Amino acid sequence: MTTIRTGHPRPAVRTLSVLAAAATLVLAACGSDDRGAVADTPDDTTGAATTEAAITASPGTAAPETTAENSDSDTPARIVSLSPTHTEILFAIDAGDLLVAVDEFSNHPPQALELPDELSGFEPNVEAIAGYEPDLVVIGGDFTGLGEQLDALGIAWWDGPAAMTIDDTYRQIEELGEVTGNESEAGTLVAEMQSSIEEIVAATPVPDEPLSFYHELDPTYFSADSTTFIGEVYSLLGLQNIADGAEGDAGGFPQLNAEFIVSADPDLIFLADTKCCGESAQTVAARPGWQDITAVVDGNVIEMDDDVASRWGPRIVDYLADVSDAVAAAQS
């Protein structure tokens, strides 16, 4: 259920002087007037989203330098993104130029690296965020009550916690399109992703026996089962996840037993711990007892990009393509 909350307009919380920092800069984030305009964001009741989008619309005020009439006062002009996934989405829907700061882990696309990146998404500091004078803060899961703090400052925010399904991703993309005024770009992106995924799935050769795989999150054998977002990606190609059926798993991310992995004898191993932990096909092959696993013997240990595997943004399509290639290679 997507809920849009309208913020309480408040009298001057703080005055702000907008500096013409970027060419696109138009609006002040939280105005000094008390006109009490309540944003007219409609209730979006389509779809049962697991995301909660909260928009606190700030009373728009034209900055002195800008043209008199701010027709688009409800679209943000200075966005702070605290989530790498949403930074990627914002760039992909053409809203990247509205970003004034990103969190420390936002490293894609390359333009994101040029933005200030000292903010923390895990332990967000509301003062540091407010220092960028944003009129929209994009949060990737609000665990710390940041939204309330931003409400108090009259800064609009949107929260998109980790997606559980690819549909969640589509929904979050569309919501971000809405709140940034880039609905059409968002719609295009979603349509592109959907058709790409369909194409990839259709083009992937289906084996007689489903191939089994092990998705490795770290060298202590944490994995992800099919109930997770990344697990769903593999399911699209009909792969069999050896982590399924691990009882007592921690929300879909069980720590597997090494004996079990070896005896499950996966056809494919996907390493999502190449960046974090330096794992590779070589290090996996060198693990005691692992040398006889089918994936190791056949050279089907695939080094993935940790970042892509742990995010739920548009690049999941590329990830799926890589998995598809691996499936094809394993059958040839």
Added chain:
Amino acid sequence: MTRLDDELHVTGAGTGAGDVPRTSTTPSPAGDPADGASEGAAGATSVLDEADRSERRRDVRWLVSGLAFLVGAVVVGASIGPAGPEWWRVPLALVDHLPLISLDSGVSEAEWNIVWQIRMPRVVLGGLVGAALSVAGAGYQGVFRNPLVDPYLLGAAAGAGLGATLVLTVGRDATVGWPIDPVQTVAFVFALCTVAVTYFVGAAFGGTRSGATLVLAGVAVVSFVTAVQTFLLQRNLDVVREVFQWILGRLSGSTWSDVRVVTPYVLVAVAVLLLHRRHLDVFRVGDEEAATLGVSVQRTRLVIVVAATLGTAAVVSVSGLIGFVGLVVPHAIRLMAGATYRRVIPLSILFGGGFLILADVPGRMLTSPAETPIGVVTAFIGAPFFVYLLRTRKVV
């Protein structure tokens, strides 16, 4: 000559000095390694001899029980796992792989691979870790005469945690290509350094008289080191799971190379503590009394602390912080077999090792094929058992 350790034993269980009468009638050189070598001294009566022999028999009985427990634990640990051959085939396969013996166990090459390459290192490492932590805990409790002491008291765990966090956060790039595991190595070095700092702080400000000062110095140093670690972690939240995982303690990723890394240190710790078991009994009466009995208190305490720390640091650096074992196993032994360190030390080694091996079995079976953290299991099984012991023995 009345032997000191026997006399102390008779006074019952307990780790505090207060319950030990300070009435050593015949100050004998403590630490006399020769068991029962002073027969026929003046005043030795046949009654004492009889009591003595019965004590010796109890010693042997306990030692045999401990060995049997350890061997049993190894066999059970090796036999049960989420994969691999049927459990009863494993002992056959183990016998089959002994030199000169050949029998058909029906275990395939792949199954043996699972048992030998994945399960056995875990079992052996579990035994080493359990033995080292238990004996170190017993040693620490002995020299500080404090029942609440565990092997992590002086900072071995906090130091190792900081070392591991450093490597996992800021040192990842700097340690690429090290021929040895950087996390283990740095954790080990930091563990030793932290305990050294504690020792020097304690010695500098507490003089050389009191073990209590050392304990308090440990509290201060541990707080400081933990604060640094927390700060580092908070600055690098992307590795929080790795660090947390490391701190939780685990046997799950054990390899033979881990076993090779810790074995020498554990052997040193075990050997030194075994040799000092009588000194520890003397410590029970108090520092000054021990000194009057001819024990060099400072030096002996240092030797025991260094040995216990070496073993603790080594096992912590490969298996993380496995709690409960080092604190409670020695107490359980005292409750069952008596408080004399003549028994507590060797039995801590045997039962501590066996206990951790057994605790790891539910660790890998309870949520199979997922893992349950070993620290959860040790406390979950150990705590009720300990309460049971307290209830039935009613003496601490």
